[in-house]
Amino acid sequence: MIGVNLEIARTHLLAKKRQTLVAMMGVTFGIGMYLLMISFMNGFNEYLEDTLLSSTPDIHIYNDIKTDYSHSILDQVSDTSRMLNIVHHPKPKDITPNIHNPKQIVSDIKTFDNILAVSPQLSSQVFYNNGPVQIPGTLNGVNIMEEAKLTNLQDKMKTGAIEDLMKVDNGILLGHGLATKLNASVGDLVTLASPQGTSMSFRVVGTFQFGIGSLDNIRSYVSLKNVQQLLGKDNQYVTDINIKMKDYTKAKQLAAVFARKYGYKSEDWQVANASAMVSITIRNMMTIVISFTLLVVAGFGIYNIMNMTIQNKLKDIAILKAEGFAGSDIIQIFLFQSLTIGLFGALLGLILGYAMSYGVYNLPFPKNEFMSITHFPVTFHVRHYVFGVVFGMLTTLIAGLMPSLKAGKIDPVAILRG
Amino acid sequence: METVLRAKKVNKYFYEPEEFHVLKDISFEVRRGEFLSLIGKSGCGKSTLLYLLSTMDTDYKGEIEINGTKLTGQKQKQLAAFRNEHIGFVFQFHFLLPEFSALKNVMLPAEKLNKYSKSEIKDRAYEKLRMLDMQDYAMKQSSKLSGGQAQRVAIARALINDPTIIMGDEPTGNLDTANTQIVFDILKDLATNKGQTIIAVTHDPEFAQKSDRIIEMKDGEIIKQ
Numbered sequence: 087m088i089g090v091n092l093e094i095a096r097t098h099l100l101a102k103k104r105q106t107l108v109a110m111m112g113v114t115f116g117i118g119m120y121l122l123m124i125s126f127m128n129g130f131n132e133y134l135e136d137t138l139l140s141s142t143p144d145i146h147i148y149n150d151i152k153t154d155y156s157h158s159i160l161d162q163v164s165d166t167s168r169m170l171n172i173v174h175h176p177k178p179k180d181i182t183p184n185i186h187n188p189k190q191i192v193s194d195i196k197t198f199d200n201i202l203a204v205s206p207q208l209s210s211q212v213f214y215n216n217g218p219v220q221i222p223g224t225l226n227g228v229n230i231m232e233e234a235k236l237t238n239l240q241d242k243m244k245t246g247a248i249e250d251l252m253k254v255d256n257g258i259l260l261g262h263g264l265a266t267k268l269n270a271s272v273g274d275l276v277t278l279a280s281p282q283g284t285s286m287s288f289r290v291v292g293t294f295q296f297g298i299g300s301l302d303n304i305r306s307y308v309s310l311k312n313v314q315q316l317l318g319k320d321n322q323y324v325t326d327i328n329i330k331m332k333d334y335t336k337a338k339q340l341a342a343v344f345a346r347k348y349g350y351k352s353e354d355w356q357v358a359n360a361s362a363m364v365s366i367t368i369r370n371m372m373t374i375v376i377s378f379t380l381l382v383v384a385g386f387g388i389y390n391i392m393n394m395t396i397q398n399k400l401k402d403i404a405i406l407k408a409e410g411f412a413g414s415d416i417i418q419i420f421l422f423q424s425l426t427i428g429l430f431g432a433l434l435g436l437i438l439g440y441a442m443s444y445g446v447y448n449l450p451f452p453k454n455e456f457m458s459i460t461h462f463p464v465t466f467h468v469r470h471y472v473f474g475v476v477f478g479m480l481t482t483l484i485a486g487l488m489p490s491l492k493a494g495k496i497d498p499v500a501i502l503r504g
Numbered sequence: 505m506e507t508v509l510r511a512k513k514v515n516k517y518f519y520e521p522e523e524f525h526v527l528k529d530i531s532f533e534v535r536r537g538e539f540l541s542l543i544g545k546s547g548c549g550k551s552t553l554l555y556l557l558s559t560m561d562t563d564y565k566g567e568i569e570i571n572g573t574k575l576t577g578q579k580q581k582q583l584a585a586f587r588n589e590h591i592g593f594v595f596q597f598h599f600l601l602p603e604f605s606a607l608k609n610v611m612l613p614a615e616k617l618n619k620y621s622k623s624e625i626k627d628r629a630y631e632k633l634r635m636l637d638m639q640d641y642a643m644k645q646s647s648k649l650s651g652g653q654a655q656r657v658a659i660a661r662a663l664i665n666d667p668t669i670i671m672g673d674e675p676t677g678n679l680d681t682a683n684t685q686i687v688f689d690i691l692k693d694l695a696t697n698k699g700q701t702i703i704a705v706t707h708d709p710e711f712a713q714k715s716d717r718i719i720e721m722k723d724g725e726i727i728k729q
């Protein structure tokens with residue numbers, strides 16, 4: 087019985103090929119653009135998150151120097167209820183920015199679940215000497231193998247290899263931008279000066295590029311021991327502990343736990359990249375809004391065309407009803423038409439969306455020395471395509487349902503009377 | 505002969521543009537195999553009555569019963585199924601589905617009924633077309649048939665499910681004398697030999713005269729039966 091209804095629906099569709107095609111193209115365009123949007127936005131977000139995540143530890147523990155000057159030692163010797171103690175320009179005294187007992191903390195952190203790597207670091211502001219020019223930057227003293235687990239540094243190397251940092255005495259890994267400024271390549275010697283005035287020479291064993299200019303232009307890695315030497319500190323002196331987790335989405339809770347347990351500032355990657363996270367959220371919102379609009383517009387197209395079709399087919403509907411087709415049969419006939427338009431439109435939309443995404447993916451990214459991408463970031467996730475078809479079908483179902491229900495209720499007598 | 509259709513005190517009103525009592529206390533019976541003509545002046549309510557009998561119009565008072573089934577008060581869905589099986593309807597203006605071939609137009613009600621296989625339906629449809637001498641046009645798209653040809657296809661379509669009652673609203677109104685004669689003979693044959701009941705609205709006195717019985721209406725009332 088459904089067979090007849092399908093056959094009638096098919097005949098209707100084929101009898102007005104152009105109209106059918108136009109309606110289909112509306113859906114095709116909607117789904118295609120949706121796919122392009124979501125693939126591109128998603129690709130861009132993933133690229134950003136990726137670079138952010140690899141350059142920022144999931145959790146960063148450090149000693150946040152307190153500058154609370156609301157109380158003075160004078161308060162203890164004078165009666166503050168009768169007079170006011172005013173201290174001009176107070177400065178901290180005897181405060182060191184390091185973390186006490188780093189070895190203990192590191193081994194304690196390693197007992198937690200979900201921890202992939204823990205890298206204690208000593209970082210310091212330094213000047214890179216290039217002849218008479220001094221370039222400011224930061225020097226990170228690390229255990230390079232732990233650090234590699236955090237940042238995937240081995241994948242970011244432009245020249246040299248990270249293992250050489252352990253093989254070569256006083257080796258250094260330079261950011262790509264920094265190396266260019268210093269005109270230094272593997273094998274060259276560079277001299278660094280600490281804020282205290284001490285200086286040391288290092289041999290370049292490699293250069294790396296994170297794809298973030300503000301990092302690649304200032305950062306370099308040496309062994310932890312070397313920085314301790316440069317700064318004249320003991321081998322327990324560490325300023326930061328960076329942590330990488332197996333599941334970085336859990337960083338927020340764990341950061342809070344560490345803060346309470348060790349009494350140091352403990353910051354998760356989302357906080358560290360708050361502004362970037364906001365822009366990702368906004369981009370996601372925009373993508374959803376625009377995609378939704380595209381699909382709804384396609385739905386309106388179908389609604390319109392189905393309404394028109396039914397208006398042109400009033401007589402046929404009346405005849406079918408006179409022949410004994412029930413209202414539900416009429417609904418089926420027209421619903422099947424809109425679903426066919428939706429299904430084929432959506433499938434063509436997948437092809438269009440894929441083709442456009444692929445085209446964008448192959449576009450060379452405008453040359454940019456700060457970003458390490460050569461083409462536009464585009465993702466190809468099956469779930470986006472499945473969602474596109476499902477949502478496209480859903481829109482056409484809803485758009486087709488209203489006119490079809492109306493067609494089912496048409497009174498044949500009123501039309502047959504003419 | 506048994507009674508196949510019974511109308512009891514059927515009343516109908518139109519409310520637009522003003523209240524109008526279009527059918528007044530219509531009561532009559534039709535026997536199986538009877539060929540009935542419904543006549544009367546234009547506007548007396550013949551078509552209106554026929555739509556009620558065909559179960560398409562359910563907005564009336566009184567009672568209608570066909571083939572022992574009381575149809576008054578039944579749901580649309582059941583009425584549609586009943587119509588499909590028991591009633592064949594011929595309109596004055598042929599009313600075929602334009603996208604389909606003549607054959608397919610005849611087949612559709614049978615496919616809806618779903619009693620026979622597809623090939624049987626096709627054979628039966630050809631047989632009905634042959635009765636009306638339309639077999640040569642079976643594959644022709646129905647929108648390309650002439651008025652008279654289309655009307656004959658429409659009659660074939662009304663016969664496809666071997667309905668208990670065949671209703672026609674001026675079924676020969678568009679045909680020339682020769683074709684009117686052919687159609688009349690076919691209907692007459694169905695009534696006498698197959699026991700199918702015919703109710704035809706007509707303005708053709710000759711057509712009415714040759715049928716078994718005449719019901720005459722005037723201003724919504726039966727004045728002679």
Ligand SMILES: Nc1ncnc2c1ncn2[C@@H]1O[C@H](COP(=O)(O)OP(=O)(O)OP(=O)(O)O)[C@@H](O)[C@H]1O
Pocket residue numbers: 503518519520521524526544545546547548549550551552553
């Ligand atoms: N939908 C309607 N609303 C209001 N009045 C209607 C409607 N349909 C028909 N009428 C009126 O009901 C009366 C009966 O109409 P009907 O079509 O049954 O006449 P008829 O006997 O078939 O006439 P004809 O021989 O010209 O076909 C007419 O006066 C007509 O104007």
Ligand SMILES: [Mg+2]
Pocket residue numbers: 550551552673
């Ligand atoms: Mg009439």
